Amino acid sequence: MNEVQSVYIHIPFCQQMCHYCDFVKYFYNEKLATEYIEALANEINTNIAGTKNKIRTIYIGGGTPSALNLQQLRSLLTIIDTKFDIASCEEFTIEVNPGDIDDEKTKLLKDFGITRISFGVQVMDDKLLTELGRIHRVSDVYHTVDLLTKHQFSNISLDLIYALPNQTVDQFKQSLDEVLAFNLPHYATYGLQIEPRTVFYQRHKKGLLHRPSEDDEITMYEILKQTMKANGVRQYEISNFAKPGYESKHNLTYWSNGYYYGFGAGAHGYLPDQRITNLRPLPAYKKEAMTSGRPILQTEEITLKEKLEEEMFLGLRKIAGINKQSFTQKYGFPPEKLYKLEITDLVDHELLKESETTIQLTDKGMLLANQVFEKFMLEDSDLVGI
Ligand SMILES: C[S@@+](CC[C@H](N)C(=O)[O-])C[C@H]1O[C@@H](n2cnc3c(N)ncnc32)[C@H](O)[C@@H]1O
Ligand SMILES: C[S@@+](CC[C@H](N)C(=O)[O-])C[C@H]1O[C@@H](n2cnc3c(N)ncnc32)[C@H](O)[C@@H]1O
Numbered sequence: 001m002n003e004v005q006s007v008y009i010h011i012p013f014c015q016q017m018c019h020y021c022d023f024v025k026y027f028y029n030e031k032l033a034t035e036y037i038e039a040l041a042n043e044i045n046t047n048i049a050g051t052k053n054k055i056r057t058i059y060i061g062g063g064t065p066s067a068l069n070l071q072q073l074r075s076l077l078t079i080i081d082t083k084f085d086i087a088s089c090e091e092f093t094i095e096v097n098p099g100d101i102d103d104e105k106t107k108l109l110k111d112f113g114i115t116r117i118s119f120g121v122q123v124m125d126d127k128l129l130t131e132l133g134r135i136h137r138v139s140d141v142y143h144t145v146d147l148l149t150k151h152q153f154s155n156i157s158l159d160l161i162y163a164l165p166n167q168t169v170d171q172f173k174q175s176l177d178e179v180l181a182f183n184l185p186h187y188a189t190y191g192l193q194i195e196p197r198t199v200f201y202q203r204h205k206k207g208l209l210h211r212p213s214e215d216d217e218i219t220m221y222e223i224l225k226q227t228m229k230a231n232g233v234r235q236y237e238i239s240n241f242a243k244p245g246y247e248s249k250h251n252l253t254y255w256s257n258g259y260y261y262g263f264g265a266g267a268h269g270y271l272p273d274q275r276i277t278n279l280r281p282l283p284a285y286k287k288e289a290m291t292s293g294r295p296i297l298q299t300e301e302i303t304l305k306e307k308l309e310e311e312m313f314l315g316l317r318k319i320a321g322i323n324k325q326s327f328t329q330k331y332g333f334p335p336e337k338l339y340k341l342e343i344t345d346l347v348d349h350e351l352l353k354e355s356e357t358t359i360q361l362t363d364k365g366m367l368l369a370n371q372v373f374e375k376f377m378l379e380d381s382d383l384v385g386i
């Protein structure tokens with residue numbers, strides 16, 4: 001599909017700075033956030049002509065979109081509602097942090113046609129939450145699930161992080177059982193990454209972070225996969241699990257190498273053959289968004305070589321893997337034409353499995369995904385004669 005399917009909108013404000021997080025975010029401040037929504041409106045209006053444009057998915061992420069106050073949320077949703085046809089949109093997600101929404105905010109989200117909530121829980125243990133620098137507590141999780149249910153939100157995705165400092169395998173199991181008891185249709189579960197520019201990174205460098213062993217992390221991932229399966233929540237991506245029909249359509253745009261707009265500070269977009277990265281610092285973003293409406297840090301042309309590499313890295317993240325026929329339709333030749341040796345080698349090492357129709361990661365391949373993806377990097381000379 002050669003058209004833009006999705007819209008991502010970034011809200012870079014949080015009530016807290018979690019110790020592990022390096023996404024684009026600032027402490028929430030009412031004035032700053034109001035100015036930001038104005039800048040965002042200008043960026044969207046400059047880049048999207050007309051009104052009620054058809055789009056398959058919209059995702060408001062952050063930062064913490066639910067940190068905005070009622071008026072700011074209303075302004076944001078009004079801009080989106082003017083520019084995009086929400087009624088025909090297949091999935092409209094907003095990220096919500098536990099304890100951040102009340103009756104009024106939840107009703108507003110419902111009234112504006114939001115269909116999916118991505119809920120940032122991380123772990124069901126007050127001590128571990130405190131150590132992560134989170135401000136919510138387990139009781140907030142229960143309260144927010146009740147509120148969402150009361151307002152008839154049923155398409156909820158819950159985020160967990162595992163392999164946290166001081167977390168045992170048993171504690172992880174307990175968190176998993178507790179969130180599965182909510183019986184939600186979607187769970188995203190990430191192994192903790194230690195990112196530069198975070199408190200955890202500094203502690204890690206000083207040897208002060210007590211992370212679980214690699215074996216424990218692998219055990220947690222295996223428990224995760226087994227427990228989800230036993231509960232009828234199917235793995236459809238390395239870190240994502242859903243009941244049938246609830247796979248995230250927005251994220252599937254990313255993993256299918258589809259096109260999307262990215263609006264807001266630090267957001268990235270992928271438009272036909274161009275990757276666009278927005279300015280990250282808030283003052284620079286605001287200034288440019290208010291003047292030119294194009295607050296862009298860089299625009300990169302995506303060459304065929306990069307497109308093919310990304311098709312493989314992103315496609316293999318999906319449990320369904322790469323469909324050879326779809327690949328051939330898109331590029332005019334099958335993946336084996338370019339990657340025959342690599343595929344054979346990875347199959348021999350039990351990192352990939354190949355059938356007539358698909359190429360997929362094995363369970364072992366999922367644990368070593370980055371090593372697999374590396375093998376699909378190309379040299380310009382590989383494309384000669386293609
Ligand atoms: C950037 S956050 C935004 C959503 C929301 N503010 C929250 O905190 O849940 C999106 C998700 O990324 C994941 N995440 C962020 N930093 C991470 C890290 N260093 N390692 C693993 N997962 C991380 C968390 O699960 C989080 O829910
Ligand atoms: C880590 S994912 C979590 C998705 C969630 N588990 C779900 O299934 O809905 C979401 C985060 O990725 C980042 N993100 C997603 N799309 C983005 C884009 N186009 N530009 C910049 N950041 C993006 C945002 O920080 C967002 O909070």
Ligand code: SF4
Binds near residue numbers: 013064
């Ligand atoms: S994890 Fe979420 S709430 Fe915490 S700092 Fe990152 S974006 Fe903000």
